[in-house]
Amino acid sequence: MKAKNVPQGSGKVKSPTLEDVAREAGLSPMTVSRALNTPQIVRAATVEKVKKAVAVTGYIPNLLAGGLASKKSKLIAVVVPQINNNMFVDSVQALSDQLAKRGYHMLLCVSGYTEEVETEIVSAILSRRPDGIVLTGIQHSPEMKRIILSSGVPVVEIWDLTPTPLDILVGFSHEKIGNKIAQYMHDKGYRKFGLIWTEDRRASVRKKGVIDALESYGDSTVATVTVELPATLSRGRQGLGQLLDLNQQYDAIICSSDTLAQGAIIEASARGLSVPRNLGVIGFGNLDFAQHNVPSISTISIDRWRVGIDAANMLADKIEGKELAEHVIDIGFELIERESS
Amino acid sequence: MKAKNVPQGSGKVKSPTLEDVAREAGLSPMTVSRALNTPQIVRAATVEKVKKAVAVTGYIPNLLAGGLASKKSKLIAVVVPQINNNMFVDSVQALSDQLAKRGYHMLLCVSGYTEEVETEIVSAILSRRPDGIVLTGIQHSPEMKRIILSSGVPVVEIWDLTPTPLDILVGFSHEKIGNKIAQYMHDKGYRKFGLIWTEDRRASVRKKGVIDALESYGDSTVATVTVELPATLSRGRQGLGQLLDLNQQYDAIICSSDTLAQGAIIEASARGLSVPRNLGVIGFGNLDFAQHNVPSISTISIDRWRVGIDAANMLADKIEGKELAEHVIDIGFELIERESS
DNA sequence: TTGTAGGCGTTATCAT
DNA sequence: ATGATAACGCCTACAA
Numbered sequence: 001m002k003a004k005n006v007p008q009g010s011g012k013v014k015s016p017t018l019e020d021v022a023r024e025a026g027l028s029p030m031t032v033s034r035a036l037n038t039p040q041i042v043r044a045a046t047v048e049k050v051k052k053a054v055a056v057t058g059y060i061p062n063l064l065a066g067g068l069a070s071k072k073s074k075l076i077a078v079v080v081p082q083i084n085n086n087m088f089v090d091s092v093q094a095l096s097d098q099l100a101k102r103g104y105h106m107l108l109c110v111s112g113y114t115e116e117v118e119t120e121i122v123s124a125i126l127s128r129r130p131d132g133i134v135l136t137g138i139q140h141s142p143e144m145k146r147i148i149l150s151s152g153v154p155v156v157e158i159w160d161l162t163p164t165p166l167d168i169l170v171g172f173s174h175e176k177i178g179n180k181i182a183q184y185m186h187d188k189g190y191r192k193f194g195l196i197w198t199e200d201r202r203a204s205v206r207k208k209g210v211i212d213a214l215e216s217y218g219d220s221t222v223a224t225v226t227v228e229l230p231a232t233l234s235r236g237r238q239g240l241g242q243l244l245d246l247n248q249q250y251d252a253i254i255c256s257s258d259t260l261a262q263g264a265i266i267e268a269s270a271r272g273l274s275v276p277r278n279l280g281v282i283g284f285g286n287l288d289f290a291q292h293n294v295p296s297i298s299t300i301s302i303d304r305w306r307v308g309i310d311a312a313n314m315l316a317d318k319i320e321g322k323e324l325a326e327h328v329i330d331i332g333f334e335l336i337e338r339e340s341s
Numbered sequence: 342m343k344a345k346n347v348p349q350g351s352g353k354v355k356s357p358t359l360e361d362v363a364r365e366a367g368l369s370p371m372t373v374s375r376a377l378n379t380p381q382i383v384r385a386a387t388v389e390k391v392k393k394a395v396a397v398t399g400y401i402p403n404l405l406a407g408g409l410a411s412k413k414s415k416l417i418a419v420v421v422p423q424i425n426n427n428m429f430v431d432s433v434q435a436l437s438d439q440l441a442k443r444g445y446h447m448l449l450c451v452s453g454y455t456e457e458v459e460t461e462i463v464s465a466i467l468s469r470r471p472d473g474i475v476l477t478g479i480q481h482s483p484e485m486k487r488i489i490l491s492s493g494v495p496v497v498e499i500w501d502l503t504p505t506p507l508d509i510l511v512g513f514s515h516e517k518i519g520n521k522i523a524q525y526m527h528d529k530g531y532r533k534f535g536l537i538w539t540e541d542r543r544a545s546v547r548k549k550g551v552i553d554a555l556e557s558y559g560d561s562t563v564a565t566v567t568v569e570l571p572a573t574l575s576r577g578r579q580g581l582g583q584l585l586d587l588n589q590q591y592d593a594i595i596c597s598s599d600t601l602a603q604g605a606i607i608e609a610s611a612r613g614l615s616v617p618r619n620l621g622v623i624g625f626g627n628l629d630f631a632q633h634n635v636p637s638i639s640t641i642s643i644d645r646w647r648v649g650i651d652a653a654n655m656l657a658d659k660i661e662g663k664e665l666a667e668h669v670i671d672i673g674f675e676l677i678e679r680e681s682s
Numbered sequence: 683t684t685g686t687a688g689g690c691g692t693t694a695t696c697a698t
Numbered sequence: 699a700t701g702a703t704a705a706c707g708c709c710t711a712c713a714a
Contacts, residue, residue, distance in 0.1 A: 068405040070708075083424065106448065110437050110438060127403060233629055234633050
């Protein structure tokens, strides 16, 4: 085996290129490229030679160069408001897993809850020429829509529903969830409601769904307190405290997330109120603890994992030129009745 | 304003390049590049011209090309065992935030808990020519060490501690944490211990720390049950059930995470055991709910956010050629005593 | 099945 | 302060 990769003067060893591998294998760079990317169209013996040469040289492909030439980056950019949020993180993990299986890497960007930041991030992202983009939600600045559409990059919006997506969509209706919660609680006989709610856009739509439905029944009262993002147990406790301070009567508490619900239950208990005897409680998300809490927490279950899987698959399909049966998937939701209501 | 970007035949509009901007501005591509990247060394009037031309053409830089030419990708690859883990996710979010402030994007990869997968992922990652890499833990395959070191890319290991890091390290000692927990519980008078533990490597080191310290006291008994990853509330409940089924006596339960501890407390309560009266409980992580649970949960607090911030800053500093005061940061930990023990 | 030529869009370097 | 030229490492397209 002959000397390879002789250090240039005193500097770092330049990392080997296709050409170095080709020289080592006694082939042309193009053949090496084919052996690596489309081995089916290369003679088996040649592929073997290339493999050996790759091992000898320690070759690592350069996707910057590859992407520049082929106009395929094998990169998917994912934009979420936050990662450390029990709801999104499962979808992100599912996305990451499924994209990896399909041969893509995930560029993850955190946008917070403002359109402005999202717009900036998308602009920055596009300069990496991703093969696809995943956005959380359907609310975007006009500028961002313009930019992203004119870039021609396939887009998936997740976690919400609209008849007019940018491109592909995998989500569910927050308004229907609100309606469903209201209907269920009303059917159970609750009439005097307290709401503990965070203020991101999707939560607000759910709230509207709850309130609209309750108003349509005409026999219920609703008081609302707003808590900061992110939803935490302590904010749930505070929220219930604030509701009670309003000196109103409640027979049920509806929370914009299970975490808040858990906090509300703890606070209720600390104040001598029993759930569900004195107060019915329902949350949203069906997080792990909801089932095992004492009392267990009624909630809305979303298949968060599926959101990620479906988004990844549809995006990859579209990128690879496959026809999509549908561009919008409503993955729905399920109300889970438990001890707290 | 004259016509620009005339569609080529019937196909897609080719996205504008530096050259298009240069033509629009009446400058050379190189000057446009400078105006965009190092405006300080370009005449202000020229920068203005370029800005206008960029707006007119809708130019979006191509970082694939830029990175190829400059050998800087402004990309940091982050490898974690899982994202949907309450411990890591905060560090990842902090990393993402801080890297963004420093002008880097984050490529996020999920490796699971096996060295093999980590090795594959790192190989794949290197083909994107990241400016830096963040790895979780200090346990890596020899092959991966070889690959990553010979690539010359700066590396930060997080969430663990060793005198011999690959490069930079931001973490804390799991063994010391184990020792500390044992010492604290022993001091509180507990002697008959049940452990509910997950089996990832770092948790195992903490367990060893607990058991070694308890053995050194010589007057304590220890029984252990192992639960699957990820740690969930229900596995904490099951874990306590299994411990009790062993027909041993316990006065304290030590859990490898707060989530398991919360589950154990619930199960204890369901079986008529009061915490801490009949059973002391301590967890790990100081997750949000630990403080507000009833009873509140004693635990070990780690500044997870700081891990991410420091890792991002040290990596960016190193990439940008700044001297690092130290290559290893032990961010330490704190035992927080609460009602459960 | 393999090879050759040229270009992808940018920046480093040297010149003006 | 600005421009010209030559890489950067790979792939498309065509040729053999």
